[in-house]
Amino acid sequence: MFNFFKxxxxxxxxxxxxxxxxxxxxxxxxxxxxxxxxxQINNDFxxxxxxxxxxxxxxxxxxxxxxxxxNYQDKKFNYVIKDVRVFDLINNSYTSVxxxxxxxIIIGYKIHSSSNSFDANRIDYLRIKxxxxxxQYAELNNVLSNYxxxxxxxxxxxxxxKIELEEGEFYNFLELENGDLAALDKxxxxxxxxxxxxxxxxxxxxxxxxxxxxxxTLESExxxxxxxxxx
Amino acid sequence: MGRGxxxxxxxxxxxxxxxxxxxxxxxxxxxxxxxxxxMSNGKVxxxxxxxxxxxxxxxxxxxxNWLKNNRFNLQELNTIQHGLSDPYRYRFFPREIxxxxxxxxxxxx
Numbered sequence: 001m002f003n004f005f006k007x008x009x010x011x012x013x014x015x016x017x018x019x020x021x022x023x024x025x026x027x028x029x030x031x032x033x034x035x036x037x038x039x040q041i042n043n044d045f046x047x048x049x050x051x052x053x054x055x056x057x058x059x060x061x062x063x064x065x066x067x068x069x070x071n072y073q074d075k076k077f078n079y080v081i082k083d084v085r086v087f088d089l090i091n092n093s094y095t096s097v098x099x100x101x102x103x104x105i106i107i108g109y110k111i112h113s114s115s116n117s118f119d120a121n122r123i124d125y126l127r128i129k130x131x132x133x134x135x136q137y138a139e140l141n142n143v144l145s146n147y148x149x150x151x152x153x154x155x156x157x158x159x160x161x162k163i164e165l166e167e168g169e170f171y172n173f174l175e176l177e178n179g180d181l182a183a184l185d186k187x188x189x190x191x192x193x194x195x196x197x198x199x200x201x202x203x204x205x206x207x208x209x210x211x212x213x214x215x216x217t218l219e220s221e222x223x224x225x226x227x228x229x230x231x
Numbered sequence: 232m233g234r235g236x237x238x239x240x241x242x243x244x245x246x247x248x249x250x251x252x253x254x255x256x257x258x259x260x261x262x263x264x265x266x267x268x269x270m271s272n273g274k275v276x277x278x279x280x281x282x283x284x285x286x287x288x289x290x291x292x293x294x295x296n297w298l299k300n301n302r303f304n305l306q307e308l309n310t311i312q313h314g315l316s317d318p319y320r321y322r323f324f325p326r327e328i329x330x331x332x333x334x335x336x337x338x339x340x
Contacts, residue, residue: 047264053336054270054327061266066279102275107267133273161274161325172274172325177253178281179313179320195319197290230249230289 015049015060018116023109025120026084026097031128034081037099040072040106052108059100061108074104075156079132087122090115094124103156136160140171143188148210155213160184163193167200174222182222192222194229201229246297249289252305253282265309268338270327278310278338283317311340 013020024041027034040046045068052059079101085094091113100108135141136158137149144152152158160171163183170183173190181193188206192199203225204212212218247255265278285306287294298304306316311328314321315337321329331338 048266050266050339052269053331053338054268059269061268063264063266065264066262100269102267102269107275108269136273159275161270161272161276163323164326165322175277175279179279179310179323181323193323195317195323196284196288198319198322227250 013048016116018118019049019111020046022086022097022111022118022120023099023106026086026123027099027106029123029125030081030084031125036072036074036077036104037101037106044068045072046106049109055108057110058112059108059110062106064105064107069105072105075158076154077101077104078136078156078158079130082129082131083127085124085127087119088113088115089117089119094122102159133158139169140184140186140188143186143206151210151213165193165200170200174219176223176226180226182226190222192226192229194226199229201225244295246295247300248296249300252300256282256305263309268328270325272327274325276310276325276328278340280307280309281313281320282306283308283313283320285316309340311338 020041027037027041028039030037045065047063047065049060049062052061081099081101082096084097084099086097087093088095095111095113095115095118097112098110099106100110137144137152137160139162140160141149157173160173163170163172163181168185170181170185170191170193172181173184174182176182176192179195182203183191183193185191188209190203190205190209192201192203194201203222209218212221262280265280267278268276270276282305284299284304286304287299289299291299308316311332314324315332324332
């Protein structure tokens with residue numbers, strides 16, 4: 001009788017069942033070079049999807065289980081798999097589906113049709129192509145060599161969005177805890193950006209970044225210095 | 232006498248550091264799930280669960296750690312909510328996210 005008072009754990013998902021199943025069929029059958037994606041669409045990790053308010057145009061972004069994120073994360077992969085074609089039963093023709101990959105994880109997708117009925121047995125991968133997010137370091141091209149850019153990309157330091165502060169422009173390098181960041185300035189020197197107490201602290205020069213990457217000590221040194229701020 | 236000095240020190244300087252508090256706090260909690268935001272320049276803005284010092288900020292040097300780092304002063308917020316509550320946190324948002332928020336879109340948070 002007290003079941004009435006129990007918390008209702010059934011939550012309404014935005015993603016439709018057909019949409020979830022279609023994505024699962026598409027992803028699970030991607031060519032073997034994408035095998036790291038094969039098991040990502042499961043109820044534990046892939047929680048839901050919602051509209052991408054910035055990209056719009058049918059792009060969805062995926063709500064992921066943050067507690068499992070690191071199990072799937074591989075920072076090397078950052079691109080869109082375009083033109084997976086799936087047969088649309090309403091329009092009686094093939095339509096494209098794009099899958100957005102960031103840090104080796106499916107974070108978004110786009111179905112190029114308003115249909116809701118597809119034939120999962122007719123998925124065509126012949127025309128798929130990887131579209132990389134080119135030139136992630138465009139604004140630092142004058143201070144970074146091609147070799148250095150490739151090394152940063154290989155190590156997964158590609159998400160360098162710009163942060164505009166009174167102190168100057170910075171580029172995200174590594175997200176720390178609680179909204180604090182390690183970020184590059186225009187000379188590619190590395191700083192710790194801490195919001196409380198608000199401080200911009202020099203960490204190391206560009207040359208030292210690559211030295212520390214070489215010896216694989218960069219992230220641990222950043223974290224140690226970061227935590228010293230709160231002791 | 233010694234105990235008195237120790238108590239005095241504890242009152243004005245004691246308590247867990249923010250690093251220590253966060254470590255213990257998150258060890259027994261499950262973080263909520265959020266969707267990363269791919270922006271039009273191809274970069275990704277990640278949304279996390281964060282801790283916000285709501286009454287006494289971390290920068291308050293006069294306040295002892297026990298007064299700053301406790302469950303009444305620290306509030307769980309996601310990245311967007313944190314930025315809306317704390318202008319210092321907001322500064323670190325990229326322009327496109329700020330623009331969306333200024334236009335009234337808080338990404339459902």
